[in-house]
Amino acid sequence: MARPTTAKLDQARIRAAALALVDAEGLEGLSMRRLATALDVSAASLYFHYATKDELLEAVAADILAKVDTSAFSSGWEPGVRAWARSLRAALAAHPRLVPVLSHAPGRRADALQRADDIQGGLVAAGWPPREATMIGAAAKYLVFGAALGSFAEGFAADPEVYADRYPHLGQAHRLAARAAEVDRESFDFALEQLIAGLRARYAREMS
Template sequence: MPRPSTPLLSPDRIRSTALAIIDRDGLDGLSMRKLAAELGVQAASLYGHVRTKDQLLNDIASSILSSVDVSGFSVDWREGLLRCARSYRAALSSHPNIVPFLAYGPAGRDESLQRLDLLHGALVEAGWSRREATMIAAGLMYIVFGSALSTFSSGFSADPADYSGRYPHLDRAHLLPGVARELDRDSFELALAAFVRGL
């Protein structure tokens, strides 16, 4: 195929299709050839619109995280922390399969740093020292990312039959997919509340 009359590709279309594949098939389920096929194109064509796969993933991550809400600090720093953490987690858990990618760091994403800077400034404004502000922001991120990892409760719902008897205290009922999701959210809320209260 030569140059088509209307372009088949655009950075946006590539990003959204890639994200759809990640959501459907997992992070490892995304390959440039599969992405290209889904767009009706050959793999090489993608590189006219995207510098590299890693860059593509970074862009996707950035766009997901752009919905994080840091407006709550105008009310109160506690409210700011809560609102920021909740919207952060909401963003991540709406696309859980991309979280492992974020785990690779170093998160040099500009928007992330900008948000972080804002958060940090608000905490200093509220009377915390610079060092304390950094640590509080870090602690908040620990809880957000930790809960998004789903290594925990949603992690082991694979085959509940395996667990019976071998782990006397763990309740098998906790592992049903529906319950696990709710439990994950409640665990996050508990950790968040305990953290903010304990400051």
């Protein structure tokens, strides 16, 4: 009987295994030695593809952020900001333990710089002054990454006795955790729409 063959080691397989480790155990659970064990290869073979763990994590981050949508800026600044912010939040929500890496500035990565250029270009093309376009991009990222840091709804205990008598305005807080995904999603959308509404009013004043 022929011996089973090990799947060819390539960069895509390495990144997928690294992401699986981080998703399961957090960034502290990823080391090149542990990753080599998971892939049934030697640690030295990993370094042939990625010189350092940080380089590998940047490549994993690039894979995730490649799903972020900036194409809607071609339809205007409002749909552009909305689609970009929502798709960025979805990417972060899918891999919350990787958020510290995903939050890095674009640096010199061509893919990240292209997205930043798309956002800045879309806002400026719509009439926003370059300085304000930069601040809009920053404000939206603050909102998204703030939402990604943790669940608001899951922060409340499911035991109604925690709130009884002592916190009269939190009488329904024990219900939040069971609907965490819904509450967090709708709260993010509410905040995003308030940001866009404020920008819309400012835009109307500046363009009049």
